[in-house]
Amino acid sequence: MTLETLWALVLVWLVAGYLVLDGYDYGIGMLLPALGRDDRRRRLMLNATGPFLLGNEVWLVAVAGVMIAAFPGLEGALFTAYYPLIAALLAGLMLRGTGIQLRRFGRGPGWRTAMDAATVTGSLVPAAALGMLVGGMLRGAPQGLSAGAAAADLLHPFTLLCGLAGVLLFSLHGAVYLALRLGGPAGDQARAAVGRLAPAALAVVVAAAAAGALSGDVRAVLTAPVSAAVGAAIAVGACAAAWALARSGAAAAAFACTSVAVLAPFAAVLAGARPHVFTGRAGEGALTLSDVLADEATLALLAWFIVPLAVVGLAAQAWNWWSFRERLDERSPLYF
Template sequence: METTWLVALGLMLTGWSVLDGANLGLGMSLRRIGRSGPERRLLLTALGPFLLGGEVWLVASAGLLIGAFPALEKDLLTAYYPLIVGLVIAWVLRDIGVWFRSRRPSRSWQGGWESVVVAASTVMAFAWGLLLGNIVQGVPTTGRPGVETLVGPYSLLWGAVVVAVFTLHGAVFAALRLPRGRRVRAAGTVRKAGTAALALLAAVGVLTPAFSVDLARPLPAAIMGVAAVVAVTLTLRLFERGREGWACACTAVAAAAPLLAAGLASAPRLRAGLASADSLDLLATVVFPAIPVLIAVQAWMWWTFRHRVGPRSAVFF
């Protein structure tokens, strides 16, 4: 039973990492891929249909964490309060920037909100990586870890990994959604982010023993690390061949890998925070029927908006 609930939580967080990870990556790359106001407007049009849909998974994950893992939720919030608050604030600012950017034609107005989108997307991705890096090192059951752990070198490395992988994911997603003639704008970001991601993933693998991180299940975590490296390598090769769709599938694996590595490595510790059997039985009547509905709606949405955007595409924000 414990495994079932951990899988459900992992599925929801994986959905967020893959779907909103593309949005965050595109947000971080907004000014690099889009060199002018109209180009950035096109990028936001590409992101528009998927913004709220990606966020649904994070909201659902938070609800499941509170309902099914109350002790774990308490420990996470107590130990990592600054990181979680920073992530939520960045999330709100990212959305505000996307919503407000096109409300006025003024270039200074639009440029200001574009900067907010870039900064907030970067902070949100980095905070998520810091949180994963801390979880890998063990969630304390009492008190809060010191600053040297919360934002220590090992945690910072995880933050950098997530930023690089999400940037790669977002750039490939942009190339998939933009008109083919604009693909060249994303190509440079794909190459740079992919190279950085490979170097940082290798650094995590090498430095994990050096930082004496005691993984509860090191083998599954190592497998996910290898999967991430393979996925990024395949992404670069497929993208060079013009196979953006398959490249985006590979970056989806890479975007999910840090979360899955942290979760698999820490699974035995995370089980301790599970709610009572009666609470889980009641929660199951809502959660398990809702998951296939969420997946079906997301699949329909991605199929409906699978085409490349253009001047006549619907603008959501």
């Protein structure tokens, strides 16, 4: 295996871990007002992810670190073209963390309401930003635009539709996670939410796929449109399977399906644009993997650090999951 292939796999693995693990945190945050009928239920929802919250966010830190060190060309291109979305994502993460961590320190319902609003907003914004990032990459990065024009370009209807798809997919992922982690009435309520969210997610993903197929900008970017179509079909099928599995009580299998569903749009971008990893509008300014990677000596040096860090990180997260493996219910002690 070449260093180029190794680091490509490392980056894909880290991005996948971030989307799957922090993705359900976004879903839980967005569902807080809908499923949290009272303060006790909201605390139960937050405690379902509480032990894993910071560990899940580490995946994004790892993505940023690996991209800056090993993929400087890709980091520069993405941050330049999509900086409004990346800035919104980071601001949302900080807002969500503030809402969850400070919620228990205030007195009175007003404080908790404000912190819950911060949690919902801080979950909704990153979910929408990730969906819009997929839409923006499918249309191609704008070339030679001013800062204001670049931000306005992200408000294209197709990009906004992808943002809505991101919100619904991550919400569905969070609802399935709650069905997996919560027992009693709270778990039943989460399964009912899956039944409402799955058809909505299916409809919007299908609409986004159809809009992409009709878009001249998208067709100009995709070098392998069949692969992109397969990715969209996988997202649709995974949502439908998660809906059926959640209704039958197979929450773990449903969670696996929603994990595939949130990954499929990003896989569709990579597969559909190959061998390019970044493309400008109308296919201009396309960059391949070799164009964005650091030099071989840097990659070889970094490999000595990433392997032990990955082993330690995975072991710590596995231990954390094992330690907090029991399902929560209305009688469980709550610390958030």
